[in-house]
Amino acid sequence: MRISSGVPGFDDLVEGGLLTDRLYVVSGPPGSGKTTFCSQFITRGAKEGETCLYVTMHETKEELMQDMAGYEFGFDRAMQSDAVQFLNLVTENGKRTITQFGSEGGLTNRLVAYIRQNDIQRVVIDSTMLLQHFMQDVDAEITGFLSALKQTDATILLISEMTDPSSYSDEHYLAHGVVFFHNFLDGGSMTRGVQVIKMRGTAIDCDIREISFGDRGLQVDPETKVDT
Ligand SMILES: Nc1ncnc2c1ncn2[C@@H]1O[C@H](COP(=O)(O)OP(=O)(O)OP(=O)(O)O)[C@@H](O)[C@H]1O
Numbered sequence: 410m411r412i413s414s415g416v417p418g419f420d421d422l423v424e425g426g427l428l429t430d431r432l433y434v435v436s437g438p439p440g441s442g443k444t445t446f447c448s449q450f451i452t453r454g455a456k457e458g459e460t461c462l463y464v465t466m467h468e469t470k471e472e473l474m475q476d477m478a479g480y481e482f483g484f485d486r487a488m489q490s491d492a493v494q495f496l497n498l499v500t501e502n503g504k505r506t507i508t509q510f511g512s513e514g515g516l517t518n519r520l521v522a523y524i525r526q527n528d529i530q531r532v533v534i535d536s537t538m539l540l541q542h543f544m545q546d547v548d549a550e551i552t553g554f555l556s557a558l559k560q561t562d563a564t565i566l567l568i569s570e571m572t573d574p575s576s577y578s579d580e581h582y583l584a585h586g587v588v589f590f591h592n593f594l595d596g597g598s599m600t601r602g603v604q605v606i607k608m609r610g611t612a613i614d615c616d617i618r619e620i621s622f623g624d625r626g627l628q629v630d631p632e633t634k635v636d637t
């Protein structure tokens with residue numbers, strides 16, 4: 410089954426939507442649109458009556474809502490509804506607040522148990538940087554983290570910061586799909602774009618499409634390809 414990303418124009422790039430129960434990595438440089446994309450994904454889930462979970466670090470629900478306040482895609486209403494649960498796992502001073510997940514095991518086990526027990530259908534994890542607060546060796550433990558998440562019945566977006574589009578890491582290989590946001594210099598001005606780098610089970614062309622930020626949030630123009 411495919412579900413809408415909630416991002417106007419994006420579903421056209423992936424045969425109409427994202428395959429459910431899969432794990433997707435959303436990557437890109439700072440300010441390229443990763444959090445906005447994921448906020449629209451959660452909002453769509455809430456509108457569909459799905460149970461959603463937004464996991465973040467160093468950020469309160471109010472701050473995230475302020476960041477999205479310039480848009481009219483309904484994030485406020487979604488975040489205030491019972492459909493969306495919000496968990497900030499790392500406080501400003503670096504203190505972990507994993508206790509929200511119960512008391513057994515590390516982050517991986519607790520998060521997976523939480524998703525199962527609450528029948529969560531859409532999950533956003535913003536971002537892989539939070540793993541360093543919970544794992545002694547992220548490189549060694551991230552494989553287990555992703556494998557466990559892939560076993561759940563949730564459709565998961567995992568944000569992974571990445572400044573060099575050519576330096577892929579384990580999460581890009583392990584994920585079912587990878588969506589990359591671009592923010593690059595083009596003749597003196599910055600050009601934004603989105604690229605579906607991989608999407609298992611889906612015919613994609615990997616070309617970069619133009620994106621823009623408007624009232625409806627981030628929008629993809631599926632007809633307009635961007636040259637790098
Ligand atoms: N109306 C608007 N409201 C808020 N942000 C907007 C608006 N229009 C454009 N933007 C820009 O959209 C960009 C995308 O932000 P977003 O937080 O989604 O990026 P990100 O990839 O998550 O960044 P980071 O890696 O820093 O978390 C921001 O740099 C912001 O300036």
Ligand SMILES: [Mg+2]
Pocket residue numbers: 443444445535
């Ligand atoms: Mg962000």
